[in-house]
Amino acid sequence: MTAAISNLSLHASDWWTIGTAAVCGVACGVPGVYLVLRRMSMLGDAISHAILPGLAAAFLFFGTRDVLAMLAGAMATGMLTAWLSAGVARLGKVPEDAAMGVVFTSLFALGVLLITLGSRNVDLDPGCVLYGLIDAVALDTRDVLGVAVPRSFLILSVFAVLNVSLVGVFYKELKIVSFDSALASALGFRSGVVHYTLLAMIAATCVASFEAVGSILVVAMLIVPGATAYLLTDRLSRMLVIAAVVACVAAFAGHLLALATGAAVAGAVSVALGGLFAGAALFSPRYGVVARALRRAALALRIRREDALANLYRAHEGRAAETRRAPGLLDHVAAWALRRQGLVVAKDGVSALTDAGLARARTLIRSHRLWETYLAERVGLPADHLHDPAHRVEHFITDELRGELAGDVGTDVDPQGREIPPDRRAEGEP
Amino acid sequence: MSDFLRLITLQDPNTRVVLLGVALLGAVCGVVGAFAVLRRRALVGDAVAHASLPGVCAAYFVVGDRNFAAFLLGALVFGLLAVLCITLIRNHTRIKEDAAIGTVLSVFFGLGIGMSRMIQNDPAGSRAGLDGFLFGKAAGMVRQDVLLIAGVATAALLLVVILYKELKLLCFDREFAGSLGRRVVLLDLALMTLICLCTVIGLPAVGAVLVVALLIVPAAAARFWSERLVLILLVAGAFGALSGTVGASVSALYAHVSAGPAVALAAAVVFVVSLLLAPRRGVVADIVRRWALRRKILIENFLRAMYELDELASGGAANPALALKRTWTAAQLERAISLAERRRLVRREGGRVTLTESGTRRASDVVRAHRLWELYLIDQASIAPDHVDRDADQIEHVLPPEVLARLDERLRSEGRMPGAAVPASPHSWERAEAGRALG
């Protein structure tokens, strides 16, 4: 496959296809971020299906593919979907997701039927509704400053610019309505107006994208870039940028995939989006599955290391080790890591703490005994129930928390009468 | 026309088999869909349906020919894979369920669209007939296909019958099911598998894009007609079968109409009829009920006003047009009088209106309810007497008799109802006025 791709040379028409998919992705992906944040992704799916009858009706009624007429018709049915879903849910006491399902499947079916009935004399067919004509965008061009630019690219660029500027201008309003629409209303923002404006934007963008890329890629472009961005950042402004970038990358990668395999471009771009999403889900630095598994493993290892240190400290104090389980693989790794870090040295086959190790172990034991004391004094646990809880929590006590605990318990002897090792750093030692 | 006759008289054996198969398919989709809707999993069905398309394509790549059973198996595998992906994304990332469904739906379907183009470009592949899997081609199915579908549908239906009790518990009260030691995750998986089976056998007949309509719409429509789960399941099954056969027939009659849209539209008609005309939950019934209540309130308010006029004037027919003009508009009053007259509650002689015997009875009941409620509000809710009238106005028309009896008993036991059927009004001015008038 890599060989196949490297053998490909991209012609101008390929670049127009990629460009069209990319501007479509920006136009859909940016408002789509708000759908994902507001947990309304499926409304995007519903609208992108339900604009079909509006499109078809305008088409049959006016008999042309006049953009404005189709836009008006489709926006009307797109908004109608949201309104009807809410109405059916309220009037019929139907669960909201089912109400949406009823409305958009019915409208979509109506649209397909209208197209089938009208398609005997015009060139629209149901299949093209799904995957569009993106493979052939370069065939229908307009002359712009002497360059033949595909019509779809022009239209979608206009929408991309329009959507991005709308989001820019109403950034604050969209943010507050998405975060807390009750608060927004209390502050005097018209949540309903913002909501329906967003839906109108999405419906209009769906119409514009429809012919070029088909409904399936519209849904993918509405939801997946936003979802991917949500895995990568916590900041709304960055989410918007990342969503746009994800859409563009998917357009490029998807087209290459299509060229290499002979798959439909709309489908291949969706798959590329899926790949990017999966990549983010697995490898996102903060929220990725792999990153979290690694963090969990590192935590487990740290706990074993700290347990080993604490046991050595207790031995150093002349007390018995308090771990009862047999050492496993992780313990051996932990012991190795401690030696590498120079916290522990092996003397005559017996491990002993170095000075650095002693300092670390002392901090840990301090955490342990402070927590035991806190549990005994504030939570009121009996003396024989202190060790296990403290053993679990000692690894999570931060410097700050340790300071607060010390202030709170105000003693340097734990409930069993053992010394709570003092904080050497507070006394000026390293 | 002769086509139509041939169709409805089921002369063609293949038509007979196809319609029977589609009816069975619709029935099982309706039944399973009812659980999906009640468990709030309606849109997962949509994702599963879309996601099964690449499964069909993959099966073609593996088997290499139009093998119906392999297609369905591929679809089932990918449908279950989609459910797995949605669950994994929801449980192990910060993505919420809606975006998980949308992502899986669009990516899997995109994969399917991409693969189907590859098959079409393959010279041998154009015969694969994959187009039917998008929008459905019920009439194109052959006997063996239908038998397979019918077999799977029967198995799914059987599974529902076996697990009926558990599914009901799962949909109503998950936590309680857990407290009984039921493995809720397994039950959810069983429901998801049922949804997958339904969408998969719906693919060839109805198509991936709209098979979810057969799952959701009849089920949502059935909810309007009953308050009992068993009946809802039966009605949903019947609606599903009806939508399926009607849609498939239309598609068979008009070659260029796909079965999917036809079935979905048939189901939509059933839904709209249910939404409007269902006897209790329907919109029309609701409007009629509200309208009747408004009329009842108008009449009862008028009767109460008449009764209270009588109390003040100690008998003697009143001229309501004069006495009530401060609080009633002329049109309201005229409508109330004519409604009451038609029910023989009042008699009209010239400008004077008097309560008939049955009118007096009804009026005293209304006044009694009103005043009992007023007293209750003043006593228990400590609302000032001059605010009580308005609150009592809303409630008195809908107070059930057992509540009235309780109020009556309570006031009597506290010695606040000195024997009379109708307690005196708590409004002091009224009482004083009445006292003077009775003088």
Next chain:
Amino acid sequence: MPHAQPEAPAIEVHDLTVAYHRKPVLWDVDTAIPRGRLVAVVGPNGAGKSTLLKAVLGLVPLASGWVQVFGRDLRDARSLVAYVPQRESVDWDFPVSALDVVTMGRYGRLGWIRRPARSDTEAALASLDQVGMKAFAHRQISQLSGGQQQRVFIARALVQDAALYLMDEPFAGVDAATERAIVELLRAMRAQGRTVVAVHHDLQSVPDYFDYVVMLNMRLVAAGPVASVFTRENLQKTYGGRLTLLDEAAEAVRKA
């Protein structure tokens, strides 16, 4: 009543810590609840009251510790335990009748697949009668008032004929008559030797309704007979603000 290990307390909770998304919400609870008592679980919002019940039922994973019911692992004692979830936790527009809901209480002993028999329906009717709801047996549940819905939930627990009843806010949003009726029922259950543990919000009525109290605020503040434990001092400890260091430690565990 089903068989229970003699002597063992109704519930024994040992060093129980429960965490949601790793963040502990209930710390190191260690207590035993004796049999045959009416037990109130009290504490401010977010104190972990419902969590404690769910932990006993095995509905939430335990971060540490263990729970025993009548001296046995919960898996072997399911039939001894009945649960009344919060009323808001279910969809009351669900198409079932009051009788259907109560019959669900028999599903535990019916096991998978088997259908409720006539005897199950009769038992369900009898327990509806006990809560004064027999006349409403065939009403759809959305047509019942809040108090009536709660009675139906309690009837469902009664029909389980358990030894231990865990109730999550049985008095929330019910009318005065229902509250009195429920209290009568609880007393009757105690007289039969059953144990009832209820999350309760109205502190005023604790001494009237209950004889044993568990006071929670992210950790166990006190547990024991109402007469000795339900004191001003313990109430002050329970409701007088949270232990901020516990909150901070919980946050530290979540972030690690």
